[in-house]
Amino acid sequence: MRTLLFVMSTMIVMALGYWAYHENYKTQAVLDDVEDLQRDIGAKRERLAVLRAEWAYLNRPDRLRELAAMNFDRLGLFPLSPEQFGKVDQIAFPEEPDPLSLLPPAEAIDVQAALDMIEDLPASTDETQE
Template identity: 70%
Template sequence: MMRSAFYVLATLAVMGLGYWAYVENYKTQHALDEVEDLQREIGQMREKLVVLRAEWAYLNRPDRLRDLAEMNYDRLGLLPLMPEQFGKVDQIAYPQEDAFPFLSSDDSIDVQGNLVGTIDPSPEGEDFP
């Protein structure tokens, strides 16, 4: 009697493990198919990005932009940049020191913080050099 119960339990265990392996196999196949689809989509997006960069370079050609600026001068009033339009560093007006009284040179601001969900890298508070 004991031997037949053991055979029945062993048979049920083998059948259960076989079913589990069957289910896991299908989950794995589904995950592999999903990864393949994602890799294909990434490849397509990279191809689109290459095309968009080429189109951007084509549309931003200086001679094309110059022609567009000339055609639309009446509406936009765009002129070419000239060296005289650029300033020098000593021409920049910096704010006076008393313009921002809430920020003084002796005040320090603490910028250290922790991100939510980060883990302390030192186990049990040990400090590493």
């Protein structure tokens, strides 16, 4: 009986050791994936910073002014002036329609005629006759 207990204990320890090593390898693989993702995120952030810098460089007011002057014949762009701006109360917004006017006109319903039609319907044929 003692021998069986020692053999079972040894088998359990070996199984737990195998499980621990297996979990360790899975953890290492996940950590490697996390490192790869962190590296990709850093590269994407660096690329985004470069793109923002390029956008700021290309949208310089003096550069845009020169481009508008060079392409005036084709585009007809003028520089912005204070007279081109307005206030919100100067805009003529369309009036909102009345929600009830969007509904179709209601027709009169003859309730008594509807009740008479229901009474005139034949009785159901599923009823058992006694």
